[in-house]
């Protein structure tokens with residue numbers, strides 16, 4: 001799909017990889033709607049991208065607020081062609097720790113934030129995309145955010161890894177569901193990236209987390225995520241897959 005003149009919803013766009021993506025898609029000529037928390041810098045980021053960029057404050061785990069936000073984009077821009085679902089996050093808790101078994105409410109919260117909220121976004125974005133006139137058979141492109149934790153979760157990532165693996169299954173199956181409608185669905189699985197999420201981690205921990213990489217052995221840069229988003233949007237044969245953006249990182253079992 002050509003990016004110029006299209007409407008992109010960028011979820012989590014106030015920070016990190018999604019912010020870089022919103023800026024990159026805008027530079028390529030897309031109209032941007034950023035969805036992010038009310039306490040985020042969404043307003044500032046939208047103003048920085050330029051006039052006409054929409055910021056919709058919401059919590060993506062609030063289903064009704066997400067539907068209202070999607071409707072707002074339809075009212076303002078008349079269509080949605082590109083959906084970039086990036087907002088998410090984890091919790092650090094082992095299956096069993098000194099405090100006892102992993103609290104179920106915490107597990108559910110992480111699955112709600114990363115998996116259930118992503119599905120809500122996908123179904124609503126895809127529904128509005130069905131109204132687009134197809135161009136070369138294509139009506140829309142959706143990109144979700146998984147993680148290398150989906151393949152190799154670290155100790156304490158059981159809830160996060162479960163949710164991010166779910167995104168892989170969701171993505172392939174949604175691509176099949178939506179294929180006849182001309183809508184593609186892909187996911188990106190980043191390794192450690194230099195974003196708001198990882199800013200506060202101690203340097204030695206960050207180094208340990210990139211040590212399993214082949215090359216380059218550094219944190220990913222948000223603009224590298226944005227570049228992959230652009231390639232996926234522009235490449236029709238990419239569909240249903242989860243692309244590892246991880247410098248061939250694999251961890252040896254300890």
Ligand SMILES: NC(=O)c1ccc[n+]([C@@H]2O[C@H](COP(=O)([O-])OP(=O)(O)OC[C@H]3O[C@@H](n4cnc5c(N)ncnc54)[C@H](O)[C@@H]3O)[C@@H](O)[C@H]2O)c1
Pocket residue numbers: 011012013014015016017018035036037040058059060061086087088089090113145146147148189190191192193194195196197198
């Ligand atoms: N940074 C990494 O190393 C890394 C690695 C693998 C996967 N990821 C995934 O990438 C995605 C983006 O992370 P990032 O590193 O760019 O982080 P980030 O913290 O810089 O950005 C995430 C954005 O999502 C927003 N957000 C969080 N919860 C939200 C909610 N409930 N409703 C609306 N907005 C919400 C935040 O306000 C923030 O602006 C996440 O899904 C994360 O799990 C990150």
